[in-house]
Amino acid sequence: MTASDRLRFEELYKSHHQMVRGLLFNMVDRNSLDDLVQETFLKIWKGLPRFAFQSTTKTWIYRITINTALDHLRKGSVSFEEWNENTSSAPEVHLSDTQQEIQKALQQLEESHRAVLVLFYFEELGIGQIASILEIPRGTVKSRLFNGRQQLRHLLDEKGELHEISQKRA
Amino acid sequence: MKFHKKEHDDLKSFLQANRPKAPPPPENEFQILERKLFVSKQRHWTFIVPFATGIASIVFAAFFIYPLSSIENQKASDLEASLVSQTIEESLELGFMESEDMSDVFELVSLVE
Numbered sequence: 407m408t409a410s411d412r413l414r415f416e417e418l419y420k421s422h423h424q425m426v427r428g429l430l431f432n433m434v435d436r437n438s439l440d441d442l443v444q445e446t447f448l449k450i451w452k453g454l455p456r457f458a459f460q461s462t463t464k465t466w467i468y469r470i471t472i473n474t475a476l477d478h479l480r481k482g483s484v485s486f487e488e489w490n491e492n493t494s495s496a497p498e499v500h501l502s503d504t505q506q507e508i509q510k511a512l513q514q515l516e517e518s519h520r521a522v523l524v525l526f527y528f529e530e531l532g533i534g535q536i537a538s539i540l541e542i543p544r545g546t547v548k549s550r551l552f553n554g555r556q557q558l559r560h561l562l563d564e565k566g567e568l569h570e571i572s573q574k575r576a
Numbered sequence: 577m578k579f580h581k582k583e584h585d586d587l588k589s590f591l592q593a594n595r596p597k598a599p600p601p602p603e604n605e606f607q608i609l610e611r612k613l614f615v616s617k618q619r620h621w622t623f624i625v626p627f628a629t630g631i632a633s634i635v636f637a638a639f640f641i642y643p644l645s646s647i648e649n650q651k652a653s654d655l656e657a658s659l660v661s662q663t664i665e666e667s668l669e670l671g672f673m674e675s676e677d678m679s680d681v682f683e684l685v686s687l688v689e
Contacts, residue, residue, distance in 0.1 A: 412610065419606055424598075431598035440602060447609050505596040527591040559587060 415451055423447075425464075425529075426471050432512060432524045433475035436499060438482075446474045461538055468529070468539045472521050479517045511561035519554030522547055 423443070430442050449470050457466055501509065512520050525536045533551075537544045602608070 415610070415613070416606065419609065423601060423605070427598045427601060432596055436599075439598070440605070443601065443605070444609055444612065448612060451613060499599045501596050502594065504594045508591065508594055509596045527588060528595045530592070555584075555587065 418450065418454075419447060422450075422464075422467050426467065429468065429471050429524065429529060430475055432509065432528055433472070433517075433520065434478055435513075438478060442474055442478055446471050449474060465535060465538055468525070468531075469541070472525070472539060476517055476521065507562065507565050511558055511565070514561055515554055515557055519550050519557065522550040523554045523558060526551055 426446050427439070427443050430439055430446070434442055450467060453470065457463075461469075512523065515523070521540065522536060525531045525539065526533075531539070533544050533547050536547045540547070
């Protein structure tokens with residue numbers, strides 16, 4: 407690794423580590439978080455010479471991150487119970503009750519639905535960008551968003567988390 | 577359950593306001609990554625160098641040592657054959673060999689050739 411490579415890598419890390427960590431945090435269990443952040447950056451660095459700039463760097467990094475998360479989830483096929491166990495044994499993270507309930511509800515969704523919801527609501531990306539990141543048609547993004555949103559709403563309703571919204575609407 | 581636009585917007589703002597935020601990274605995360613990159617490169621080389629050396633040795637043996645040794649063998653057997661025939665000729669000239677020994681000698685020559 408030359409000095410200029412090191413500098414480039416440091417820049418890349420500094421400008422994207424929060425995005426990568428934030429996305430993975432809502433996709434996988436906390437015990438796997440640090441390992442997957444590192445795995446993602448290693449993939450980004452190794453893939454950089456082949457990056458053809460057909461999409462923006464941000465879209466490309468999102469794609470690598472989400473694929474790393476999905477690969478991890480498919481390989482390990484972690485059930486919600488295991489996720490819950492791993493997360494409670496992980497170092498303490500300060501989240502409000504509502505945040506914890508949202509995260510738990512997300513973990514109960516199918517990975518493909520979770521990915522779309524996280525990218526849409528938390529990363530605030532558009533349908534077109536999500537389609538490009540996941541390399542799926544826009545229609546599929548829309549249907550996953552629709553189904554995922556219904557399931558999420560149902561799960562949050564069960565926990566009474568949406569009480570706040572109903573009150574606001576009234 | 578069907579959603580209206582208002583409900584979408586409410587859910588969106590609710591989720592965005594309560595987005596679970598990731599904990600900060602370990603302090604030495606960048607250094608760990610750097611080390612991993614360096615080590616993976618080093619591992620790469622520690623694998624490639626012996627592998628390439630092995631392949632090169634096999635190629636060298638196949639193209640240089642084996643033909644050379646077969647040339648040497650050929651030369652040695654040619655020399656041996658010429659020595660034997662020379663010895664036979666000299667023996668015949670000097671009359672040292674009896675006729676009954678000749679069959680053994682010719683057998684020996686045919687074996688050498």
